[in-house]
Amino acid sequence: MQSNTQNILGRLMTQIGWPQKRRSAYLLALLSTLTLAGCETVIDAKLDQGPTQLSVDAWLTDALGEQRIRLTQTAPYLQNGAATPATGARVGIRDGKGRTYLFTDPDNDGFYSWRPTSPTDTLGRIGETYTLGIEYGGQQYVSVSRMNRVPAVDSIVFREEKVNPISEERGFQAEFYVKDFPGAPDYYRIRFFRNGQLQNRPNDLITVYDAGFSSNGNTDGLLFIRPIRQSINPERLYARNDTVRVEIQSITPEAFFFLAELRTQISNGGLFATPPANVPTNIRNVNTNGPAATGFFVTSAVRSRTARVTDEMIRK
Template identity: 55%
Template sequence: MKTSLLYLPLVLLGTLVLTSCETVIDTKIDSAPSQLAIDAWLTDQPGEQQIRLTQTRNYFDNGPATPVTSASVLVGEVSAAGNSITRRFAFTDPDNDGVYKWKPANSSDTAKLGVIGRTYALSITYGSESYVAIAQMPRIPPIDSLTFSKQKINPVSSETGYRAEFYATDIAGAADYYYIRYFRNGQLQNRPQDIILAYNGAFRGSADTDGLQFIRPIRQSANPEKLYALNDSVRIEMRAITVEGYTFWELLKAQLQNAGLFATPPANVPSNIRNVRTNGPAAVGFFLVSPVRTRTATVTKEFLRGDGA
């Protein structure tokens, strides 16, 4: 009984210490200044082009982004000498929702925004600030074919689906960078892991694949977690981008997948858009001009290879 009485004060002391360690910390997180966010990705496809302008929100603010509705947005085609603008395209915001649009005046209008090999300049004036960016439209190969094969969803599963595989061959002679996305039954697949990037049809830092067929991991990258089902419609869309655009998407993908116990604090991805005023407020986002090549197929016997249906 004496032994129990000796330990009793220690137990009470331990309980007191543990109880006293419960402290509620009410932190106040300062708001960051709002920045102009620019989503400007133009293509060589006919018809309407769009540039979206919004204001950034604080990290823990889950509300919709505020549209920027009072900006002046211009895109110019730069001369071959690089010292003048040969054509100008004025973007307007007809719906007052921050989506600035340009489209040909009519069906016979031959003006085209987006020609491979040409350079384009973006100019945005918002309030007292002006922002500019330059981007070139790179070359791009076609997507030669799109096929499907029946496979297990994973090696230990008895469930099967249809794996898509597209074929394309990199153009020889220079470094080429690609952004690839895919649609299932008309719906864009937009998980962070669905951001597919390729360098010369392979991964940046891998063996030299200049001028070769895209490697298999890239060819088979456009697949959902449980693969496709019979009669699914699949569209592969490939865009050629600059090395700066590749780096932007590479860093953005890393930010989107930045989670877990040891995740680093989120940070803005570097932009190619600059404020013309020294020390003026920076913008976020990126300006790209890309040629687009697509291939669409349905999971039917016509496009099956290997074991078939």
């Protein structure tokens, strides 16, 4: 077929009067396109669904008020629907002093909650170690996390900037100030909110080691480095009267590496993407031969500060 097509096109271009060099280049490009088009094959991949696993999202803090743990069931790789709630579980937390906190699921939607008996009571206390216990599907799962120290957010300021170098449109860039504790290594997560809405792009998953990005920075006890201080800016700069809230959360070393791997997986794409991999978990089945779980358990002390883009908060 390709030979007949080549002969026909060759005679046609001779009649038109195309030069020989131009005819050869055109024929080569056209035949390459036809060859590639003829190689197209539809592959209907049938992936093994595998067993369903318990997935745990347990991020508890020392903030006042309700604490929640979400339990779901894992879904097949190509399923895009909402995760199926894991209902009917027994969920509890025990601290190092023997205090027990029971979590219930009154709405039967997989969200298990604990509510304090007094407005000033908290579940989390800095320096305390907590054990999570879950009974689900005839299996018992456990995990342990320590609530570490966290520094206060000293201040938030704004500077007026161009939206981009070639635009006359201007906005405001935020910068916050926190100083790391000296001494033992400290691990943190930074979250920020614009007008009450959590900014949740892959790039907004910000983790900190002491006052830098890793142990190689030698930043123990220092002010957070500038790239971290300026990491609380969304895709578009802030406008006047926007409200910005910054949270700094203490995390464990295991949670630090879990979040780093999570960031890698959710931003894994493009030409140099690597095969997807399971993110590690600290949820353990007591029965070593029983089904494994996914997810993570973290206890975190939280400090925050809120600022509004007003004249008195803008710096030159």
